[in-house]
Amino acid sequence: MLAEKYAAPFLALPRFIKRLLALGVDASLCVITVWLAYCFRLDGWVALSGIEWLPVAVSLMLALPIFIVMGLYRAIFRYAGWSAFITVLKAVAIYGLLFVALFTAVSVPGVPRTVGLLQPLLLLIAIGLSRLLTRYWLGDAYHRLLRRNSMSKVLIYGAGNAGRQLAGALANSLELKVAGYLDDDERLQGSIMGGLPIYDPRDLAGIAEAFGISDVLLAIPSADRRRRNAILESIRKAKVNVRTLPDLTAIATGRVAVSTLRELDIEDLLGRNAVEPERDLLERNIRGRVVMVTGAGGSIGSELCRQILKCGPSTLLLVEQSEFALYEILSELTKLRDHAGASDIQIIPFIATVRDAQRLRHIMASWRPETIYHAAAYKHVPLVEYNPAEGIRNNVLGTLTAATVAREAGVKNFVLISTDKAVRPTNIMGASKRLAEMVLQALAAQGAASGEPATNFSMVRFGNVLGSSGSVVPLFRQQVRDGGPVTLTHPDITRYFMTIPEASQLVIQAGAMSQGGDLFILDMGQPVKIIDLARRIIELSGYSVRDDDNPDGDIELAVMGLRPGEKLYEELLIGDNPMPTQHPRIMKAREDFLPWPELEAKLAELDEILDRNDIVEARAFLQTLVSGYKPTGEVVDLINAERASAPSEHAA
Numbered sequence: 001m002l003a004e005k006y007a008a009p010f011l012a013l014p015r016f017i018k019r020l021l022a023l024g025v026d027a028s029l030c031v032i033t034v035w036l037a038y039c040f041r042l043d044g045w046v047a048l049s050g051i052e053w054l055p056v057a058v059s060l061m062l063a064l065p066i067f068i069v070m071g072l073y074r075a076i077f078r079y080a081g082w083s084a085f086i087t088v089l090k091a092v093a094i095y096g097l098l099f100v101a102l103f104t105a106v107s108v109p110g111v112p113r114t115v116g117l118l119q120p121l122l123l124l125i126a127i128g129l130s131r132l133l134t135r136y137w138l139g140d141a142y143h144r145l146l147r148r149n150s151m152s153k154v155l156i157y158g159a160g161n162a163g164r165q166l167a168g169a170l171a172n173s174l175e176l177k178v179a180g181y182l183d184d185d186e187r188l189q190g191s192i193m194g195g196l197p198i199y200d201p202r203d204l205a206g207i208a209e210a211f212g213i214s215d216v217l218l219a220i221p222s223a224d225r226r227r228r229n230a231i232l233e234s235i236r237k238a239k240v241n242v243r244t245l246p247d248l249t250a251i252a253t254g255r256v257a258v259s260t261l262r263e264l265d266i267e268d269l270l271g272r273n274a275v276e277p278e279r280d281l282l283e284r285n286i287r288g289r290v291v292m293v294t295g296a297g298g299s300i301g302s303e304l305c306r307q308i309l310k311c312g313p314s315t316l317l318l319v320e321q322s323e324f325a326l327y328e329i330l331s332e333l334t335k336l337r338d339h340a341g342a343s344d345i346q347i348i349p350f351i352a353t354v355r356d357a358q359r360l361r362h363i364m365a366s367w368r369p370e371t372i373y374h375a376a377a378y379k380h381v382p383l384v385e386y387n388p389a390e391g392i393r394n395n396v397l398g399t400l401t402a403a404t405v406a407r408e409a410g411v412k413n414f415v416l417i418s419t420d421k422a423v424r425p426t427n428i429m430g431a432s433k434r435l436a437e438m439v440l441q442a443l444a445a446q447g448a449a450s451g452e453p454a455t456n457f458s459m460v461r462f463g464n465v466l467g468s469s470g471s472v473v474p475l476f477r478q479q480v481r482d483g484g485p486v487t488l489t490h491p492d493i494t495r496y497f498m499t500i501p502e503a504s505q506l507v508i509q510a511g512a513m514s515q516g517g518d519l520f521i522l523d524m525g526q527p528v529k530i531i532d533l534a535r536r537i538i539e540l541s542g543y544s545v546r547d548d549d550n551p552d553g554d555i556e557l558a559v560m561g562l563r564p565g566e567k568l569y570e571e572l573l574i575g576d577n578p579m580p581t582q583h584p585r586i587m588k589a590r591e592d593f594l595p596w597p598e599l600e601a602k603l604a605e606l607d608e609i610l611d612r613n614d615i616v617e618a619r620a621f622l623q624t625l626v627s628g629y630k631p632t633g634e635v636v637d638l639i640n641a642e643r644a645s646a647p648s649e650h651a652a
Contacts, residue, residue: 025130026067030059033122037115051110055103055119063123066095088127096120152176153212155240157231158219159183159198166219167194179211201231205238214542215241232540241542275585281509283311285371285413292317292369294354294402295376297325299465300417303504304373305333311508315346317367319360319376321353354398357405364409371413372406373507374399377433379419384429385564386638389610392618395432400439400603407443407455415511416440418461420496420524424628427564431622431629437461437519438625439603441593444517458514460507461589462522463496472530476537484546484555486534489562493531496524510586521578523585531557564636592627599625615640 034056038046048056070091102108103116154170156163159181167178180197182204183189189200199207207213216235220228232242285291291308295301296318302325308316316333320326330349337345348367352359354376377395378384384391399416406414418437421430440457447454464472472488472495479486498506503522510520538545538555546553562568578587594602602625609618615637623629 022072023064023068026072026127027060027064029123029126029130030063031056033119033126034059034115036122037118038112040118041112041114051108054108055099055111055115058102059099059119059123062098063095067091070094088131089124092120092124092127095123152214153179154215154217155180155182155199155204155207155213156217156219157182157201157235159185159188159193160219162221163219164194166217167196176215179213180207182216201234204235204240208238208240213240215243218242218244232536236536236539239539239542239544242540275583277505277509278583281512281583282307282505284512286311286313286508288312288314289370290315290317290367292319292364292367292372294319294372294374295417296320296349297322297329298375299500300504300507301373301375302329302332303500304375304417304507305329306336307501307504307508308373309333309336309340309342309345309347312342313345315348315367315369317363317369318347318349319352319354319363320349321351321376323351326351353394354402355393357401360402360405361409364405364411368409369406369411371415371511372402372411373415373417373511374402375417376402377417377436379429381421381427381429382563384432385427385636388428388615388618388635388637389613389639391428392432392435392606392622393610395429396435396439397603397607399436403440403443403455403457407447411455413456413511413514414440414458415507415514416457416459417507418459418519420461420463422461424630425626426630426632428619428622428631431626431631434626434629435622437591438593438599441517441519441591442596442599445593446596448516454516456514456516458511458516458518458520460510460520460522462498462503462506463524465498465500465503472533473537476534477541480538480541480543480555485558486538486555487558487560488530488534489560490568491531491559492529493562493568494527494529496527497533498522498524506583506585509583510581513581513583513586519589519591520581521587521589523587564633594625613637613639 035046035048037055038048038052070087072087072091099120100116103111104113105116107113154176156166156178160183163181163183167181170176170178178196180199181188181193182199182201184201186200188198191198204213204216216238218228218231220231223231235242286308291313293301293304293308293316296305297320301320305316305318318326318330318333320329326349330347333347337343337347350359350363352363354360354374376398378387378391384395403414403416416436419430419433421427422434422437423430425431425434437459440459444454444457447457476486506522510518510522513520534557535545538557543554544550546556578589581588593599602621606618606621606625609621615635619631619635623631
């Protein structure tokens with residue numbers, strides 16, 4: 001560090017000054033080596049006098065012009081390599097021949113002949129070592145300075161214990177250079193802590209521009225989500241990338257690296273705090289029981305499995321039709337179980353589709369699940385519009401199959417994962433999910449009317465989950481990394497959002513409160529405009545939005561138009577009569593449905609229509625069943641579209 005401290009000002013000198021300094025060093029070496037030659041010859045330390053100064057003058061008059069002509073001062077010493085040392089050798093050899101000829105071959109009275117031999121050898125060693133030491137000193141220092149200057153300069157938001165620990169952990173980082181702190185505490189602003197200044201966050205935009213700050217690292221682990229959201233809102237326009245602190249355990253053990261600093265948690269984009277789950281509700285239908293999850297490899301299904309595993313079931317049955325997805329979630333859950341020391345929990349994987357009644361009967365008859373979470377569904381709106389028959393079969397008839405087999409097997413609790421798109425749907429996916437809700441409502445009402453112990457059917461309806469497959473957040477982030485544009489379907493489109501863990505916990509708790517046939521609605525907070533979410537992701541990644549107000553921005557927002565079946569706004573209730581429950585984030589709704597005998601006949605008729613793949617009739621039939629279903633646009637079924645185009649192509 002000391003060598004680097006003195007090297008930095010030298011490296012900053014103009015090239016001409018550096019050459020003069022090198023010339024002065026070589027001149028000094030000429031004088032010193034002549035003196036050393038006398039000392040070696042006379043075997044003692046001597047002071048030069050009289051004629052003894054003649055070799056000094058001759059050395060300077062010979063060496064410096066030769067060195068200049070040979071280009072010794074054109075080389076950059078910190079890059080001096082083998083070729084530079086060959087040049088030094090040649091220059092000193094020419095000099096040595098002349099010096100030896102004068103003082104050894106011809107001889108000068110008063111100057112020992114051996115001085116003529118020794119001095120060129122000493123000068124060669126001295127010049128060579130000077131170049132070698134300069135390369136080592138300046139070369140390494142230069143590369144260190146280059147690395148330091150190329151490192152991303154960051155500010156740490158939060159000058160508390162976590163911030164100080166993070167600064168210490170990054171002190172030796174080769175990628176990030178901490179330039180200071182940001183803190184809201186006015187008592188700290190303007191002071192120095194650990195050699196780093198503490199700035200007012202309100203000055204971030206100017207500081208970032210003046211010092212080239214690329215990132216802000218949030219070191220405020222105790223702040224709640226609303227507070228973090230307010231902080232993020234205040235720094236959005238500073239054009240800095242925002243990353244979050246790793247867990248405090250990693251900091252305490254010194255395992256902090258650039259790779260452990262995460263992108264913003266998607267929870268920070270919501271701006272509301274999750275409610276802590278009620279342990280009794282979480283475990284009521286799970287602890288010590290056999291629990292089954294259909295669609296276990298999907299976004300919601302896999303998170304349900306993680307949450308269920310934490311609640312200590314005796315056995316967890318995974319039903320999934322995708323072999324790869326099943327393998328992935330099985331591997332993950334096995335590791336989680338073993339890490340938690342819960343090896344007594346059985347995790348059983350089944351490749352199966354919920355439309356295969358016989359397969360489900362064999363599974364349920366063998367393992368006797370007490371609680372089933374039915375997450376198996378096709379949920380991607382445009383894809384279901386393109387493949388409507390399969391979407392309806394899986395979402396409606398698959399739910400009917402799973403529910404009737406569960407009732408036959410004596411399953412106590414059956415919870416359907418539904419969606420806000422089931423409310424006044426404009427697409428087949430939403431209509432199919434509302435019809436699936438109606439199936440469970442009708443089965444529950446039939447069971448209650450019979451007076452016999454029956455399966456407790458319930459449904460949980462909620463909006464979009466952040467980070468799921470098909471979620472806009474990972475899509476927007478990838479588009480930002482690619483340099484844009486960030487695409488959205490409409491500037492006014494809004495959606496409800498919730499994190500997958502929170503949604504899964506609420507689903508489990510809602511199912512535990514069911515008395516039979518209940519339709520639960522999760523409190524999703526306020527709807528979010530997708531364009532605002534996109535702007536937030538762009539700006540918190542250190543970029544600006546390119547639009548009419550800022551034509552020189554970094555990343556463009558491109559409006560692509562609504563996709564088939566897509567709505568501008570989502571709703572959670574058909575009516576306006578939600579009822580509270582014991583949980584502040586879970587409400588209960590009452591919505592109309594058809595009695596089971598009538599609905600059963602309608603479903604059989606729908607099945608026949610799907611067998612014919614008559615999608616126009618199927619969509620019209622759904623309209624008669626699902627209240628509020630108003631499809632938008634023409635049928636876009638891919639099979640019908642190809643059949644319609646085939647005759648004209650053949651005719652051509």
